[in-house]
Amino acid sequence: MADELAQVARFLYEAGTLKQSRRTGWWMAGVRDPESVAEHAWRTSLIASIIAKLEGADPARAAFLAVWHDSQESRTGDVNHLAKKYAGKADPQAVTGDQVTGMPEALASTVRDLIAEYEDRESPEAICASDADKLECMLQGIEYKSQGYELAQRWIDNSRARLTTKTAIELADQLLDMDPLDWLRTVLGEQPS
Numbered sequence: 001m002a003d004e005l006a007q008v009a010r011f012l013y014e015a016g017t018l019k020q021s022r023r024t025g026w027w028m029a030g031v032r033d034p035e036s037v038a039e040h041a042w043r044t045s046l047i048a049s050i051i052a053k054l055e056g057a058d059p060a061r062a063a064f065l066a067v068w069h070d071s072q073e074s075r076t077g078d079v080n081h082l083a084k085k086y087a088g089k090a091d092p093q094a095v096t097g098d099q100v101t102g103m104p105e106a107l108a109s110t111v112r113d114l115i116a117e118y119e120d121r122e123s124p125e126a127i128c129a130s131d132a133d134k135l136e137c138m139l140q141g142i143e144y145k146s147q148g149y150e151l152a153q154r155w156i157d158n159s160r161a162r163l164t165t166k167t168a169i170e171l172a173d174q175l176l177d178m179d180p181l182d183w184l185r186t187v188l189g190e191q192p193s
Contacts, residue, residue, distance in 0.1 A: 007102035014074045021073060025080035029151040031144055037073050048132035054167040057124035065118045065129040072096055092119055131168035134159045139175055146180050
């Protein structure tokens, strides 16, 4: 068991590299210091739980799928859509299989199954997690655009167009109708809620 836990410990250090790994597509929009993969995964998980709850799916399962959805990028890096045209796309299930080798089988099989479920996009929770991934990208684009990165509009439009659940589509429309600081103005009583 000690050897298996040592492998888990190594993975935890590996996963920590995602806090420094930048989402590279934003560089094409001129963003100098884009969000990290870990930052993206955190908000994606939060959004997945919200979408799932409102869609009648299991919010904990959707968040669980979302928090792991880009974990392979500790080995592959964040390969943006343009780079995939030339470098191809790594198989997330194969990368995950390598990452969990040597871990306790109960954990390894859970993570392998989780990534397979997310990649298959068939369960309601995987669909919600996938929509959360797109919605988080759209939301980040709105925030970058409000900071003066006008080229982020491409990511906003592309992400919005790829949403599938009723909740994600309606939430996207709400996000597009407000300013990123409307929440603060409302809390401070500067505008009606």
